[in-house]
Amino acid sequence: TVTLEEKINELRERIQKSLAANFEDFKGAQSKVEIIISFLAVLELIKQGFISAEQKENFGNIYVSRNSLAEPQKI
DSSP states (O other), rough: OOOOOHHHHHHHHHHHSSSEEEEHHHHHHHHHHHHHHHHHHHHHHHHHEEEEEEEEETTEEEEEOTTOOOOOOOO
């Protein structure tokens, strides 16, 4: 199982390369635990101000994008 810190760093690197994505791209074919860890990593990156997230409808896709003023950092 991947740790939360590892997932945060992985998602940070992926979003730096693509600038925007949706949560489906992040979770891939993983176990339920890894999906939860991915979601927590997204929440942490939002809290840090590295990404923004938007969900247009209940239970819809979550779209994330890198904030333009965000500076790369490792945990």
